[in-house]
Amino acid sequence: MTSMIERLHDHTLTDLAALAAPHDSGHLARTAELAGRIAEESGLTAGTARCAAYLYHRFGLPDAPHGQHGPAGGSAPTRADAVDFLTRSGVPGALHRDLLTLLDPDPPAAEVPYGAAVLDAERIDAMGAAGLHRTLAGGGPRWHAPAGRHPRPALPELYEALVRTERELLTEPARRLAADRMDLVHRLAADYRAEAELGRHPAEAGPAPTAAPGVSWDPKSGFLHAATGVPAVGPLARIGYRGTVWLTFDDRDRLLGIDLYDAPAALVAVLPPGQQHRYFWHSTARGAGMAWWADPATCHVWITTAPGLAHHRVVGAADIEVGTRADRPATLRLHVQANR
Numbered sequence: 001m002t003s004m005i006e007r008l009h010d011h012t013l014t015d016l017a018a019l020a021a022p023h024d025s026g027h028l029a030r031t032a033e034l035a036g037r038i039a040e041e042s043g044l045t046a047g048t049a050r051c052a053a054y055l056y057h058r059f060g061l062p063d064a065p066h067g068q069h070g071p072a073g074g075s076a077p078t079r080a081d082a083v084d085f086l087t088r089s090g091v092p093g094a095l096h097r098d099l100l101t102l103l104d105p106d107p108p109a110a111e112v113p114y115g116a117a118v119l120d121a122e123r124i125d126a127m128g129a130a131g132l133h134r135t136l137a138g139g140g141p142r143w144h145a146p147a148g149r150h151p152r153p154a155l156p157e158l159y160e161a162l163v164r165t166e167r168e169l170l171t172e173p174a175r176r177l178a179a180d181r182m183d184l185v186h187r188l189a190a191d192y193r194a195e196a197e198l199g200r201h202p203a204e205a206g207p208a209p210t211a212a213p214g215v216s217w218d219p220k221s222g223f224l225h226a227a228t229g230v231p232a233v234g235p236l237a238r239i240g241y242r243g244t245v246w247l248t249f250d251d252r253d254r255l256l257g258i259d260l261y262d263a264p265a266a267l268v269a270v271l272p273p274g275q276q277h278r279y280f281w282h283s284t285a286r287g288a289g290m291a292w293w294a295d296p297a298t299c300h301v302w303i304t305t306a307p308g309l310a311h312h313r314v315v316g317a318a319d320i321e322v323g324t325r326a327d328r329p330a331t332l333r334l335h336v337q338a339n340r
Contacts, residue, residue: 005032005047007089008054015058015085027125027134028057034121034177035114041173044113048098051091052114053121055099058085079103110170120174123165127181132158132188159189189309213289215305217247217255219314222336224258226305228290234326239267245318245334251311258332260301260320267301268294270327292329303332 009028016023032053039049059082082103086096102115110116125131135158162185166178214227224247246259260267271294294301316336323331 004090005050005054008032008051008091011085011089012054012058023057024134026130028054030125030128030130031057031118031121034124035117038120038124038171038173038177039114039117041176042113042117042171044117048095049114049117049121051086051095052099052102052118054089055082055086055102056118056122058082059103116170117174120169120171123169124174124177124181126165127162127178127185129184132185155189155192159185215255215290222316222318224332224334224336226258226290226303226332228292228329228331236323236325236330238321238323239264240319240321242317242319245314245316245320245336247314247336248310249312249314250306250308254308255305256308256310257305258303260303261299263294263299263301265299267322267324267329268296268299270324270329271301 009025009032012028013023013025032050035049035053036046040046079100082100083096086099087093091099098114101112102118108115110119126135136155162182166175166182169175169178214229215224216226217224241264243263244261246257246261247255248257248259250256271292273296274293289305291304292301293303314336318334318336320334321332322329323333
């Protein structure tokens with residue numbers, strides 16, 4: 001006797017095959033399990049979330065990523081089609097209302113609890129070992145597929161896409177899952193970068209590094225000074241303390257980011273909240289210039305100064321002084337006493 005989830009799985013595969021739509025049995029099962037786990041940790045019902053995952057794959061959500069609005073080559077699905085699919089699979093009628101809200105354009109699926117769990121499950125699966133293999137083999141999401149180009153992404157492009165995807169997660173349980181899975185992704189990217197460097201001819205030095213605007217770093221003395229360009233309006237308030245600092249550089253010694261650990265509450269309070277991965281192999285900067293962020297839960301402050309891939313770090317205790325104007329960071333001075 002087959003279970004409801006097994007019938008959903010079989011009917012999804014059968015329907016997608018009949019519609020000549022791309023499908024992957026392993027991906028279906030993994031995403032359903034992930035959606036159930038995310039939902040359960042969010043205080044929702046795991047079984048309903050698993051049903052929602054199959055409904056997503058069969059019909060697509062109205063605001064699904066990568067333009068997925070339904071099976072390729074088929075007409076737009078109707079609510080009656082979805083009810084028939086759920087009924088054939090033995091899904092109790094009491095669950096239909098919650099599940100069918102995923103197919104409504106208003107509110108967006110990302111704002112529906114089970115919709116958020118399913119969308120995050122899709123993203124989390126792409127970060128795992130099987131998901132990476134699926135994407136690199138050309139069977140995963142079309143991270144970049146301009147007309148005339150092969151759908152398989154190069155590893156650097158996939159890495160960039162996954163880093164962006166981690167920032168787009170909708171639920172806290174998914175963010176916790178992503179932290180573990182992205183360890184694998186960051187290590188893979190670091191190894192790829194190191195091994196790819198072995199094939200570079202010494203004469204191929206690449207473009208010269210561009211100094212981040214307003215940032216001055218002297219590796220010999222350990223002094224760093226940075227100005228954010230905030231208009232000089234109002235008095236300059238100084239916040240000084242001694243703490244641990246990480247300075248992250250790319251392979252051409254260009255400063256990508258500054259991490260300040262155990263920052264004082266007065267500094268954390270004036271910065272926009274965010275979350276930073278505990279193994280920082282990639283700058284989240286979107287362009288030149290300094291951007292400040294803080295995680296109030298950990299008192300971790302980080303400043304991005306340029307986009308790029310991390311290559312090495314200076315880590316040590318430092319005397320730190322941050323100048324603020326009108327509750328915005330204006331200057332940063334620090335002296336790294338010892339580094340490793």
